[in-house]
Every structure is written in structure tokens, then in C-alpha cells.
Amino acid sequence: MTDYVSNIRDQTLEEARQLLNFDIPRKILLLSQTHLELFDQSPESYVTTLHNSSGDLNTSVNKQFIKVRDELKIHLNEILQWMITLNMCISLRVPKIEDGNNFGVRVQATMRKKIQLFEKDLEKKRKKLKKVHLLKALYLKRMYKYPNCGDLVEAIAHAERRAFWAVIQITRDVSQELFKLLHHVNLNWEKTIDPKEQKNRGLMYF
Numbered sequence: 380m381t382d383y384v385s386n387i388r389d390q391t392l393e394e395a396r397q398l399l400n401f402d403i404p405r406k407i408l409l410l411s412q413t414h415l416e417l418f419d420q421s422p423e424s425y426v427t428t429l430h431n432s433s434g435d436l437n438t439s440v441n442k443q444f445i446k447v448r449d450e451l452k453i454h455l456n457e458i459l460q461w462m463i464t465l466n467m468c469i470s471l472r473v474p475k476i477e478d479g480n481n482f483g484v485r486v487q488a489t490m491r492k493k494i495q496l497f498e499k500d501l502e503k504k505r506k507k508l509k510k511v512h513l514l515k516a517l518y519l520k521r522m523y524k525y526p527n528c529g530d531l532v533e534a535i536a537h538a539e540r541r542a543f544w545a546v547i548q549i550t551r552d553v554s555q556e557l558f559k560l561l562h563h564v565n566l567n568w569e570k571t572i573d574p575k576e577q578k579n580r581g582l583m584y585f
Contacts, residue, residue: 384471391468392572398461399568403561410454410554417447417547425543426536429522436522440512441539447546448508455501458557462498465564466491474575483574490564490571497560504549511542 425444431437469491473484518535525531564571 388468388471391464391471394464395468398464399561399565402461403557406454406458407554407558407561410550410557413450414547414550414554417543417550420543422540422543426539429532429535436519436526438519441515441542444511444539444542444546448511451546451550452505452508455505455553458553459498459501462494462501466494466498469494469571472572472574483570486567486570487574490567493560493563497556500556501553504553507545507549511538511545514538515542 425441427437427439427441429437469487473487515535515538518531518538522528522531522535
């Protein structure tokens with residue numbers, strides 16, 4: 380059992396180093412580039428035609444929004460998995476109570492808390508993307524009842540513009556928040572993975 384746990388600790392440490400040194404920095408650059416590319420596009424290109432060629436209400440999904448939404452969801456899901464790996468790596472290095480060095484444990488707890496808060500924020504952003512479809516569905520339902528209501532027509536177009544800007548904002552925010560987290564974890568990495576090391580006592584960077 381001891382060898383098994385030791386192997387898991389070594390594996391998660393190697394995976395965490397790969398994430399911190401390569402995967403996360405690449406993801407930050409990719410998200411930043413995606414944000415700039417989306418920002419250059421017109422919100423009007425994400426507004427669908429409300430009626431089809433037959434004059435019936437267009438209830439099909441916004442394919443252009445679906446494309447960028449799915450790409451963003453892939454990024455969010457991958458980052459969430461990375462946070463689980465980092466959290467596990469740190470958790471497996473929490474020393475026994477009798478080993479002392481409360482400061483090292485506090486550093487670990489702080490880093491884990493930052494990772495967990497970031498995970499919760501990513502979950503909120505994923506839910507925000509789902510609400511986009513619920514809002515449009517609500518407007519379309521009302522359009523069936525009030526087909527000649529001009530305000531509903533404008534409300535649907537406005538909702539699709541807002542959905543476009545929501546993707547842009549999420550892309551930017553995740554990039555910036557991921558950069559901050561990477562910075563904090565890197566600064567405190569040695570104390571985080573080896574909290575019993577005496578030379579690390581009394582220093583925490585933010």
C-alpha cells in the first residue's frame with residue numbers, strides 16, 4: 380500500500396509540473412488569442428433570422444454561437460481536470476500533524492483554497508453558457524403567443540448579442556484568472572510540495 384501511495388504521489392507531482400510549466404501557460408496564450416479573435420467579430424453576425432423562408436418561427440439553434448460555445452466548453456472542462464490534478468498533488472503532500480511545521484500546512488491550505496475557488500468559478504461560467512439557451516427558448520415561447528410583438532423580436536436579437544459578449548467575457552476572464560493562479564502557485568510551489576522544509580518557513584508570496 381505504501382508503494383502504491385508513493386507511486387501516486389510521484390505521478391501527480393510529475394503531472395502537476397507538466398501543467399504548470401507547459402500546459403497551463405499554453406492554455407493562457409490560446410485563450411488570449413481566442414479572445415482577441417472573437418473581439419474582432421461583429422455581434423450582429425451572431426444574430427439569427429427570426430423567421431425562415433416559409434415565414435414560420437425559426438426555432439433552430441444558433442449554429443455560430445454553438446460552435447464558439449462548444450470550443451469554450453472544451454477549454455473549461457480541460458482546465459477543471461487540471462485543477463483536480465493540482466489539488467490532488469497538494470493533498471497527497473499534507474504532512475502528518477505530528478510532523479509539525481504549521482506554516483507549511485497553511486501555505487498548502489491557501490493554495491488549495493485558491494484552486495478550489497477557481498474551480499467553483501469555472502462551474503459558474505459553464506452554467507452561464509447553459510442559461511443562454513434557456514433565455515432564448517423563453518422568448519421564442521412567447522413569440523408563439525404574441526407573433527407580432529416587435530419588442531420580443533428585439534429582445535431575442537439582444538439576447539443573442541449578449542450571448543456573444545458573454546463568450547468573449549468568459550474567455551478573457553478565464554485567461555486572466557488562470558494566469559493569476561499560475562503566478563501564485565509557482566511562487567509558493569516549493570513550500571506547497573514540501574511544507575516540512577525548514578528554509579521555507581515564514582515566507583508566503585502573493
